[in-house]
Amino acid sequence: MAWADARARVAASRARAGPARARRVGQAASAPLGIRAQARYVSELLTHLDIDRVAVVGHSTGGGIAQLLVEERDDVEALVLIDSIAFDRWPTEATGEVQVVPAQEETNAAAELVVRSALRLGTVEDQLTEDDVRAYLAPWTAPEPVDGLFRFARALDGIGLKHLEHAMADWALPTLILWGEDDPFHPAEIAERLNAAIPSSALGLVPGCGHFLPDEAPETIFPIIAEYLRANYLRIPHGHQPTGPVLVPLRAAPGMIDEDEDPEPTVAPDQEVGPNG
DSSP states (O other), X not given: OHHHHHHHHHHHTTOOOOOSOSSOTTSSTTSOOSHHHHHHHHHHHHHHTTOOOEEEEEETHHHHHHHHHHHHOSOEEEEEEESOOOTTOOSOHHHHHHHTOOGGGOOHHHHHHHHHHHHHHHSOTTOSOHHHHHHHHGGGSTTSOOHHHHHHHHHOOSOSSTTHHHHGGGOOSOEEEEXXXXXXXXXXXXXXXXXXXXXXXXXXXXXXXXXXXXXXSXXXXXXXXXXXXXXXXXXXXXXXXXXXXXXXXXXXXXXXXXXXXXXXXXXXXXXXXXXXX
């Protein structure tokens, strides 16, 4: 899957990389699966591993977990949000439909329908192959149990992120926001709202992509993420790669630029971007 490629790229930049979710969905029948619980699991893992500084990358629900980690820990030094849940704009209508599935209908066939529907609605046509879809289906294919998928959907209660919008004004960590321009679940206006709320953030909208940006445009976003973290988290000199330059798209929040002026673009000294910054 695309996330394996992402971890490989970050690891090549001399950073330790690992999955953001500490507990596999459905691993324990009684384990809470909401984003606040997931953030607690990740935080406990970081403490157990004695990690004293970290960059957090989160997609979709994982982005909500990442936001909670920024607010709750002092050692998160960089943040990447990809088509993330945010504020009070979650759960989505599609998630709400999954939340009301009766227990007796929580079957492998139902789980496959949920996953295939999410991928069909959340991606631009023909972006994913059948192999990609089957990789998403693997954890819920018989004889694997599927109750965890439905418990996870029901745990998405829309609580825990709304209050962060005010707190984000004080966030100073380098933050990269990447978004599929055609995301049907979390529209691009949410990305723009995040960009406006976090003063130290940069926003990149990827045209022709939906919600599953890591799978729809891995060749676009993973070099950008690796380069951004190299410059703004690892702060190591750029080693020129044979594949050429990586352009990190930056844009200001709407309404923050005086259209009567035409200022030269600038980059803050503590937020280096691009291959030669």
